[in-house]
Amino acid sequence: MPIKTWELDPNFRNEIMNEPGGEHLASCFQCSTCTLGCPITEIVPSYNPRKIIQMSLLGMREEVLSNPDLWICLICQTCTARCPQDVVVSDVLGAIRRIAEKEEEAGKLKIESPRPLFDKAFLHQLEKYGRLYDIGLAKEYYPKKEGSFIKGMRAMMKDYKDFGMRMFKKGKMGPKAILPEKIKRTGEVKKIFEKIGD
Amino acid sequence: MNGRKLAYYPGCPSAGTAVDQDMSTRAVFEKLGIELAEVEDWNCCGAAEAENPILVYALNARTLAIAEKDGLDIVTPCSICYYNLERSNMALKEDESLRAKMKEIDPSLDYRGGIKARHVLDVFINEIGMDELKSKIVKKVNIKVAPYYGCYIGRPPTTAFDDPDDPILMDQLIELIGGECVDFSYMKTKCCGGPLMMTRADIAFEMAKNVLEAAKRAGADCIALACPLCGMMLDAKQPDIEKALNIEIGMPVIYITQLLGLALGIDSKKLGLDKAAVDTKEIVGKVV
Ligand code: SF4
Ligand code: SF4
Numbered sequence: 001m002p003i004k005t006w007e008l009d010p011n012f013r014n015e016i017m018n019e020p021g022g023e024h025l026a027s028c029f030q031c032s033t034c035t036l037g038c039p040i041t042e043i044v045p046s047y048n049p050r051k052i053i054q055m056s057l058l059g060m061r062e063e064v065l066s067n068p069d070l071w072i073c074l075i076c077q078t079c080t081a082r083c084p085q086d087v088v089v090s091d092v093l094g095a096i097r098r099i100a101e102k103e104e105e106a107g108k109l110k111i112e113s114p115r116p117l118f119d120k121a122f123l124h125q126l127e128k129y130g131r132l133y134d135i136g137l138a139k140e141y142y143p144k145k146e147g148s149f150i151k152g153m154r155a156m157m158k159d160y161k162d163f164g165m166r167m168f169k170k171g172k173m174g175p176k177a178i179l180p181e182k183i184k185r186t187g188e189v190k191k192i193f194e195k196i197g198d
Numbered sequence: 199m200n201g202r203k204l205a206y207y208p209g210c211p212s213a214g215t216a217v218d219q220d221m222s223t224r225a226v227f228e229k230l231g232i233e234l235a236e237v238e239d240w241n242c243c244g245a246a247e248a249e250n251p252i253l254v255y256a257l258n259a260r261t262l263a264i265a266e267k268d269g270l271d272i273v274t275p276c277s278i279c280y281y282n283l284e285r286s287n288m289a290l291k292e293d294e295s296l297r298a299k300m301k302e303i304d305p306s307l308d309y310r311g312g313i314k315a316r317h318v319l320d321v322f323i324n325e326i327g328m329d330e331l332k333s334k335i336v337k338k339v340n341i342k343v344a345p346y347y348g349c350y351i352g353r354p355p356t357t358a359f360d361d362p363d364d365p366i367l368m369d370q371l372i373e374l375i376g377g378e379c380v381d382f383s384y385m386k387t388k389c390c391g392g393p394l395m396m397t398r399a400d401i402a403f404e405m406a407k408n409v410l411e412a413a414k415r416a417g418a419d420c421i422a423l424a425c426p427l428c429g430m431m432l433d434a435k436q437p438d439i440e441k442a443l444n445i446e447i448g449m450p451v452i453y454i455t456q457l458l459g460l461a462l463g464i465d466s467k468k469l470g471l472d473k474a475a476v477d478t479k480e481i482v483g484k485v486v
Pocket of ligand 1: 027028029030031032033034035049050053082083084085086087089
């Protein structure tokens with residue numbers, strides 16, 4: 001499909017470069033080293049971080065932000081380690097993901113992947129307890145992902161039935177994991193979230 | 199490392215899925231005569247879910263500032279915690295305005311840049327050193343091992359402490375304790391799939407399966423690793439992977455701290471080896 005030049009957003013590259021982590025976007029010279037080494041491409045052959053970067057530089061804002069592939073990056077840093085131009089590729093993708101999340105919050109985009117919900121549910125545990133609380137995370141994430149409390153609990157049971165029992169039997173889900181491990185000065189961590197957001 | 203004392207950052211999985219990694223880390227340092235002082239009231243590093251670098255810096259500034267009061271470097275057995283702690287340390291050390299920004303958020307984030315974060319593997323080889331380790335080894339861990347490094351030991355280059363393409367620190371440790379490393383170089387540094395476990399389990403399972411099957415093909419008795427997320431994917435989820443993909447693997451997965459602990463003569467129960475989902479008795483039985 002040819003690019004519709006009149007739909008390009010020349011400011012998109014700056015928008016990304018202004019996000020922490022997105023600073024080095026413009027150094028990319030399209031060598032494709034990032035894509036060639038990416039382990040996701042072995043499972044999803046169409047996955048292409050180089051292309052996401054090129055489209056971003058061109059200003060294809062809508063196409064980039066609505067690309068479902070944004071949400072299957074493993075943040076494994078292989079691309080970052082190999083890029084000859086020091087583009088911190090996985091951080092650039094993270095910066096783009098954050099812009100997409102803001103668009104969704106503003107009601108301008110619908111993200112199909114449940115990953116933003118998961119990340120948020122994870123961070124909410126830190127905000128509340130200062131540490132990760134697995135059960136709290138699952139209780140928040142599943143209902144949001146499935147669209148209702150009942151469906152969420154059902155999906156959670158399905159995923160955790162065998163796994164949870166196994167962990168319990170091996171003493172990995174003892175009383176220590178069933179209750180949240182709350183730090184003493186939670187106020188200090190709450191301040192971080194208040195001032196920076198998630 | 200100042201003298202024989204380090205600040206210890208167990209990381210969140212230490213309370214649950216990686217309690218065995220925590221137990222073995224504490225036991226090994228005790229045996230080596232190095233005191234671990236758990237960072238008082240430490241908080242989560244943000245793991246892979248905190249994507250905003252500023253948020254990561256703030257979360258870790260708090261932990262770093264607490265450890266800095268005692269002037270102790272922080273050691274952690276978790277690769278992701280290490281990455282977040284050390285990248286925050288580097289960013290804060292370098293940038294005065296970032297430090298000021300942290301202090302403004304809350305006085306508890308007033309970290310001055312006086313310490314370092316270290317991964318246990320780095321401390322074993324580069325601080326304690328092969329000579330001292332060798333002098334304390336009392337048993338031979340006579341097994342074939344697939345050394346699996348995952349993501350944050352050799353990557354990204356800013357915080358890496360081993361070769362990005364062919365890391366060797368774990369190989370050296372395994373050989374030191376009498377083990378044999380199978381040919382695993384093409385798989386050593388590939389991601390286990392863990393970060394997608396909760397949102398794209400299909401991809402995560404496929405990635406973990408690739409690691410497990412490669413170890414099996416290479417003739418390994420077990421996989422050795424140094425990250426609780428890898429541990430959860432490869433060990434705790436292994437029966438789920440077998441069921442979902444209709445395959446049989448049965449590959450024991452052991453933390454490098456557990457293997458070293460066995461060589462140091464520590465009881466396998468104290469190292470948490472009975473807590474693995476895939477049975478480790480056969481491995482323990484080969485330690486002589
Ligand atoms: S490896 Fe770096 S320079 Fe090459 S295409 Fe990827 S981001 Fe661009
Ligand atoms: S960080 Fe993401 S894009 Fe980069 S190599 Fe890993 S999975 Fe691929």
